[in-house]
Amino acid sequence: MHYIEGCTAPIYATDSLHAAVVEVIALPGSKVRYTTIQNWSNDVYNLVTKRAHAHTNSRVEWIDANTGSRLTMKYPAIYLRGEGATADIISVAVAGKGQHQDTGAKAIHLAKNTRSRIVSKSVSKDGGRATYRGSLKVMPGATNVVASVRCDALMLDDISRSDTYPYIDIQEDDTTMTHEAVVGKISADQIFYLMSRGLTENESQNLIVQGFLEVFTKELPMEYAIEFNRLVKLEMEGSLG
Numbered sequence: 001m002h003y004i005e006g007c008t009a010p011i012y013a014t015d016s017l018h019a020a021v022v023e024v025i026a027l028p029g030s031k032v033r034y035t036t037i038q039n040w041s042n043d044v045y046n047l048v049t050k051r052a053h054a055h056t057n058s059r060v061e062w063i064d065a066n067t068g069s070r071l072t073m074k075y076p077a078i079y080l081r082g083e084g085a086t087a088d089i090i091s092v093a094v095a096g097k098g099q100h101q102d103t104g105a106k107a108i109h110l111a112k113n114t115r116s117r118i119v120s121k122s123v124s125k126d127g128g129r130a131t132y133r134g135s136l137k138v139m140p141g142a143t144n145v146v147a148s149v150r151c152d153a154l155m156l157d158d159i160s161r162s163d164t165y166p167y168i169d170i171q172e173d174d175t176t177m178t179h180e181a182v183v184g185k186i187s188a189d190q191i192f193y194l195m196s197r198g199l200t201e202n203e204s205q206n207l208i209v210q211g212f213l214e215v216f217t218k219e220l221p222m223e224y225a226i227e228f229n230r231l232v233k234l235e236m237e238g239s240l241g
Contacts, residue, residue: 001031004224007038015070016044024052026060028082033061035220039231040069042098048074056082056111063219065228066093066101067235075133077106080114080142087116092216094235095128095160104134104151104165109142120151121213124160131163136170136177143174153183154212156205206233 003024009016018040026032032052040046046069054060062076078087093101101124107116122130132151153162162183170177186208194204210217210229217225 002033002035004035004221005037006224006227007036007040009040009044009068011041011043014043016041018044018046018048018069020048020050022048022050024060026052026054026058026085028056028058030055031059031061033063035063035224037065037224037228037231038069038072039067040072042068042070044069046072046074050074051077051079051106052087053079053081054085054087054114057084058082059086059088061088061219062090062105063216064089064091064103065216066091066103067231068096069099069101071100071102073102075104075106075135077108077135078116079108079110080116081110083111083113085111085114087114089117090119090216090219092121092213093123093130094232095122095124095130096235097126097128100129100131102131102133104132106135107137107147108135109138109145109147112141112143112145114142114145116145116147118149118151119215121215122151122153122162123156123209123212124153124162125156127157127159127161129161129163131165132181133165135167137168138170138172138175138177140171142172145172145175145177147175148178148180150180152181152212154209155183155185156209
């Protein structure tokens with residue numbers, strides 16, 4: 001099953017709150033993919049609780065994108081409750097002026113022979129702040145666990161900010177775990193090359209950002225990928241919010 005949702009909000013004169021609760025239960029042998037693309041105006045506080053339960057030999061894929069809002073706090077959690085369960089979480093966030101994208105993911109291994117992968121990508125510009133806040137837990141008795149965490153941050157100027165707060169708690173020796181984190185800026189050489197091929201500076205920057213977020217975009221159906229790239233382009237131009 002593949003469930004897709006899109007959330008958006010117009011601009012109001014006062015602050016607004018979006019408080020959502022989502023729970024996904026993947027029964028034994030099932031495969032569930034939950035995809036959400038959220039675009040909020042700058043007066044929205046997006047504070048949500050999202051979790052999934054993966055039972056024996058099931059697979060849960062959580063594909064998550066966040067643009068807009070004053071503040072977003074979202075950390076999808078997947079509880080691997082059955083042997084052979086798999087969790088795959090891909091999260092991207094774009095933080096513009098006056099925005100704080102505090103996002104991440106949680107994977108809690110409660111059973112043996114379980115797998116998890118967390119990939120987080122963030123872009124911050126015009127003084128925006130992007131935060132990765134993640135948690136990986138391997139509980140006693142959960143043997144032969146394989147887990148990986150990767151969080152990449154791209155900052156487009158000198159006034160933006162990126163923070164990473166990974167939390168890893170492994171209570172079983174028979175565990176294979178990797179963690180990678182990269183923070184960087186757009187290469188001036190890349191911009192120069194693309195501009196030499198006839199693109200404007202803004203077009204060049206937008207193309208690089210879309211390539212940076214491709215790990216998320218390629219997981220979407222075609223029509224949603226086109227819409228997401230359009231949202232990113234508008235955000236890069238300062239047209240959202």
